[in-house]
Amino acid sequence: MIDVAKIRADFPILGRLENGKPLIYLDSAATSQKPRQVIEAEARFYAERNANVRRGLYLLAHEATELYEAARKKIAAFLNAYPEEIVFTRGTTEALNLAAWALGETRVSAGDKILVTEMEHHANLLPWQEMARRKNAELLAIPINKEGELDLSAFHKALDRRTRVVALAHASNVLGTINPVQEIAEGAHKVGAVVVLDAAQSVPHMPIDVKELGADILAFSGHKMLGPTGIGVLWAKGDLLGDWPPFLTGGEMIREVWLDRATWADPPARFEAGTPPIAQAVGLAAAVEYLETIGMAAVQAHGQELTALALEGLLARPFVEIYGPRDPQKRGPLVAFNLRGLHPHDVATLLDQEGICIRAGHHCAQPLHRKLGIPASCRASFYLYNTSDEVEALLAALGRVWESMR
């Protein structure tokens, strides 16, 4: 059990009003709010330790570099990974672009196969489309079933020796579905394919141990896990990174440079061209520290509790249609739904009048919405600072929205 009241006191924004009502923020899947510990860690960095990293020989620069590398170690430990396996990026999107590009360069030839799924966020679909096009490879999407889960038999059927990469969401940002990574990785590894996980919706919400997970590559964003915007992480197992050519080039990722050619530094530096998001790495480390203090198992349990409550309430309302698995244990802490006959935008606007912030749209998953046969959906998503009262408030307000629009 977590002490939500105590946690809420750490988040200054939760004291704000939204349209004159106390803010009920149910859009953490888009971006999470930040505790003062994170805001202050970044501010303190600028006020006390700010210098560029890796280059300076003076004490201040040495301290900045130590803080930046300590952040890498902190995140590695959080995932049970090694610091050398951690590359800082701007976010999940850049991490997946980097991975798709580099895997294209090193592992994919014409006629090879890349598997994704029908539930992917555009960030884990478009980079593979681009790579497949560039390499004349075939891109195939594993279908989902009626419950919004992956069709595993279709996956196993699609898998063959030509399959070089299997890229999928760990947890869907619309359906909530948590995909069975171990089973997928086992199958993929048998045919020699690499498994890339879009973990943007899982790392913030559950304990992750990359040694157990089975994936080879993992991408996630700082801003969805209490951290700053402008930073994300690419984790790649063992010495996978060692084979990759650089994605961006410039300062700090080189060994030696001539006018006409250059040689590369070892990973992770090879993939961090230019000045990295230094203060943001420090802020992300503070976010991880905050999450560790609460405990990821507790964070997950709280999310499941709120999700169960929301699912139950939504299922009890005949004017609501929900998407994804009905079992909260099979989900991340979010629920997408629609009120029959109402457009999600109108629902979001009306809820906002009551101070309730949810998201409405295609959530960067147009192919999934096309599959579901809807142009858009509403999504409520929860995090450690949300309360069951807030979920109840959402449910009650949905009733009023429905009434007011009949």
Place this chain on the structure above:
Amino acid sequence: MIDVAKIRADFPILGRLENGKPLIYLDSAATSQKPRQVIEAEARFYAERNANVRRGLYLLAHEATELYEAARKKIAAFLNAYPEEIVFTRGTTEALNLAAWALGETRVSAGDKILVTEMEHHANLLPWQEMARRKNAELLAIPINKEGELDLSAFHKALDRRTRVVALAHASNVLGTINPVQEIAEGAHKVGAVVVLDAAQSVPHMPIDVKELGADILAFSGHKMLGPTGIGVLWAKGDLLGDWPPFLTGGEMIREVWLDRATWADPPARFEAGTPPIAQAVGLAAAVEYLETIGMAAVQAHGQELTALALEGLLARPFVEIYGPRDPQKRGPLVAFNLRGLHPHDVATLLDQEGICIRAGHHCAQPLHRKLGIPASCRASFYLYNTSDEVEALLAALGRVWESMR
């Protein structure tokens, strides 16, 4: 004239000690320090307005989006550009990688020519090396003369109808040299080449009007101009961006997405895949506002004054060798030098004992150092918070370093 004492009071880090001595920070060319106005703008964003941008229909998200787009407008106005011409990136390095990639896709074929210069930072050299290799184009570096200035006759000779891109530093991060952009752009445009400016060392230090400058593309970093790490800007003139395919793909840069293909949003969104550095854009806008309040002409005059003082003092010391033009009017606010027979690392370490932070190394310009015939150099760089007393302290300390190592 600027009121340096008043300015210094805005920078919390300047109250810090370095090795027990008052901090004398002379490494702003690597990264600048931040005034509390910037630190607080970011913190306030997280505490009061944090939401993801472009997607949300609730008030909070609307406010966040307005702040993000207001930052774009602010930066556009600062450069006398249009907001649609401004793309937010992680920094100069990413901006130049994007430009090199996109120009390669749209304007360069086998046998074409790309011109750079011998004084480039790796960030404005390696991306062109990669692009030239990919496109089988020829990469040529315009030489510098003894004074550390571009050999313009060599430039005009190298320029021909095959030349598609001329990429150069606006101000060198080692020599300080400010390159004659107007003359170069005039020549380049005559043969139909595009001019790309690495403005990392100019935008922070002088008034910039892109309508007068003559370049087609400009890249710079927020962290070198009082702003946060993790954000930079790519400016591209008129509808140049409209022709470019996206560099990174993912959410928020699309028009429509299917499982096997996608269409792109208009610029600048097309080049901002995924969640952008939102709080950092807000912080950068606060930095620009701070600089505007002081006035860029005043910032530049102050930098030239300190540089003149430093040059004079260094030239008066027979044990010092300096690089780049001797005329402070021809320079950005930095000076690279060596003490004869001493390694720059030792000089930096010994200065640091007196609280003076300078940089020592190749400053991400190995080819330039090779040309100068030195493995590395010391560099002192100045900004609006530095005083003439600090410059004098550097000069005096250099004498002691020289004595202590004889």
Place this chain on the structure above:
Amino acid sequence: MSPYEEVILDHWKNPRNKGRLADPDLVGMEVNPLCGDAVRLELKVKEGRVTDVRFAGEGCAISQAAASLLTELVLGRTLAELREMKDEELLSALGGVIPTRLRCALLPMQALRKALKTSA
């Protein structure tokens, strides 16, 4: 609780001039790629004046109500007048629209401007 004025709810539930014209003189279509809202406007013009109008579309209450209301506003006007027509006229006819939804409300105006562009 509604930020939706009666006029919006009314036009949304009872859309005016919804459908297609047999032989329109001007047609404009606009889509909001962020949300999929779409509005198509068809005009019949005689001697420079709108004599008939229809809209088709799908999307949120605001965009659809705005489209319906716009058809009433354009009927009987000259093309010259419509070229001068300001966003504000539609917005105030809607009883005002909150900032977060301006885009939805103005989608039909964009469709109208596209339609006008197709005329010489």
Place this chain on the structure above:
Amino acid sequence: MSPYEEVILDHWKNPRNKGRLADPDLVGMEVNPLCGDAVRLELKVKEGRVTDVRFAGEGCAISQAAASLLTELVLGRTLAELREMKDEELLSALGGVIPTRLRCALLPMQALRKALKTSA
């Protein structure tokens, strides 16, 4: 003002065992790509014991003094002993090295380890 102990200045100005061996048994070379500092260590070994040693290199005072001092530390020792040799021994022989420059001071140790790897 110097963080450089006498021992560093002494070895930097008067390097011991600088140069090359005619016929070294073990050779190790290490470069710091960030600053260009380089150290090359050559060892003559008889019956598992270092009987002669030279270093060559260029770079800052700390790396070159450390290399010079290291040649004195290895002379006469067995390869087995050298394999056990800790960074701390060199650092304390140097009178301590500030954190910002540890990399420079330890460059010769890395050259030594590379040299030892070339022996069976």
